[in-house]
Amino acid sequence: MRKTKVVIIGAGYIGASIGYSLLLKETVEEIVFIDANRNRAEGEVLDINHGITCMGKSYVRLGDYDECLTADMIIITAGKNRRDGQSRRDLSYENIRIMRNIVDKMTPYYQNAIVLVVSNPVDLLTYQITEWLGDKDGKIFGTGCMLDSSRLVRLLAEYTKASIDNIQISVIGEHGECFMPIWSKATIYGIGVDEYCSQVGIPWNDEVKKGLIDQVYNMGSEIIKRKERTHYGIAIVTSFLVDSVLNNHPAMVPVSSVLRGEYGINGVAMSVPTVISLKGAKRCLELKWTEEEKNFLKICAKRIEEEKLLFYKE
Ligand code: NAD
Numbered sequence: 099m100r101k102t103k104v105v106i107i108g109a110g111y112i113g114a115s116i117g118y119s120l121l122l123k124e125t126v127e128e129i130v131f132i133d134a135n136r137n138r139a140e141g142e143v144l145d146i147n148h149g150i151t152c153m154g155k156s157y158v159r160l161g162d163y164d165e166c167l168t169a170d171m172i173i174i175t176a177g178k179n180r181r182d183g184q185s186r187r188d189l190s191y192e193n194i195r196i197m198r199n200i201v202d203k204m205t206p207y208y209q210n211a212i213v214l215v216v217s218n219p220v221d222l223l224t225y226q227i228t229e230w231l232g233d234k235d236g237k238i239f240g241t242g243c244m245l246d247s248s249r250l251v252r253l254l255a256e257y258t259k260a261s262i263d264n265i266q267i268s269v270i271g272e273h274g275e276c277f278m279p280i281w282s283k284a285t286i287y288g289i290g291v292d293e294y295c296s297q298v299g300i301p302w303n304d305e306v307k308k309g310l311i312d313q314v315y316n317m318g319s320e321i322i323k324r325k326e327r328t329h330y331g332i333a334i335v336t337s338f339l340v341d342s343v344l345n346n347h348p349a350m351v352p353v354s355s356v357l358r359g360e361y362g363i364n365g366v367a368m369s370v371p372t373v374i375s376l377k378g379a380k381r382c383l384e385l386k387w388t389e390e391e392k393n394f395l396k397i398c399a400k401r402i403e404e405e406k407l408l409f410y411k412e
Pocket of ligand 1: 107108109110111112113132133134135138175176177178179180189193196197199200215216217218219220241242245273327328329332
């Protein structure tokens with residue numbers, strides 16, 4: 099294992115679950131928690147550390163912002179969580195204020211670390227943090243539509259009875275509100291979903307696709323209704339991204355970063371298939387999608403842009 103250090107800012111449910119998941123997978127050597135509520139963070143550190151004799155070798159501890167100086171990766175999970183009936187966008191005001199506070203404290207110690215944004219609304223916050231820290235050529239990105247993609251893969255596997263490992267599909271756009279699966283590039287066992295379904299005799303049409311999209315759209319709210327928050331799924335997805343980056347396991351994933359002309363979009367953070375590796379989210383791929391898919395991405399960009407302008411106007 100390479101000697102690696104991750105700083106997690108926000109030791110709430112998500113931060114702690116990410117730390118726990120990184121520890122179990124032995125993804126990094128050192129995990130440092132920072133939180134405005136030091137007491138809570140200390141409790142999580144003690145708790146996570148107490149399984150270390152049985153599994154996981156990472157050194158988990160409490161820290162302060164100067165830890166960012168030597169961090170390989172900084173994961174931001176601080177901020178308000180949505181309650182039942184709230185959308186991710188309802189969190190904008192409060193969470194941008196919290197991000198400003200964090201970035202101010204981080205900046206004197208920020209050098210070259212890769213910054214991964216998890217807090218919501220993740221696209222707006224990824225854009226904002228990129229603006230504040232300066233464009234670092236792929237070093238700042240958000241989890242974006244990774245969770246939505248993962249949820250869709252699970253649903254598609256249940257629907258088609260195919261194994262999860264053999265399903266490839268990306269959800270692109272805005273996390274949670276305005277997204278779209280790229281059906282034209284989706285494959286099951288290497289062949290198109292329509293061809294696969296027709297071979298095995300399962301219906302595959304607009305109604306089925308809409309049903310799957312609706313389930314992905316409502317998934318977060320359904321979990322919040324039942325247990326008030328979501329944290330395990332996003333924690334596992336985040337651990338996967340940390341492993342890809344720090345242990346150099348390149349992957350092509352729909353993470354959120356500020357687009358610079360890709361698909362004709364400029365200055366908006368959103369998810370498109372992106373190669374992540376040791377250098378971060380360096381390459382957003384411009385793939386041959388259908389006209390409908392390309393137009394939909396533009397609609398998503400417009401919505402995120404409007405949300406951004408609305409925020410600055412008030
Ligand atoms: P939580 O309330 O359990 O934890 C938030 C933590 O942030 C708290 O410990 C709090 O003390 C800390 N905090 C608040 N302000 C701070 C500041 N200025 N500096 C440092 N720490 C500060 O919330 P959670 O369930 O862990 O969720 C965290 C965020 O993740 C929310 O914004 C939530 O919407 C988001 N989320 C993202 C995804 C995704 O797919 N990207 C999925 C689920 C939730």
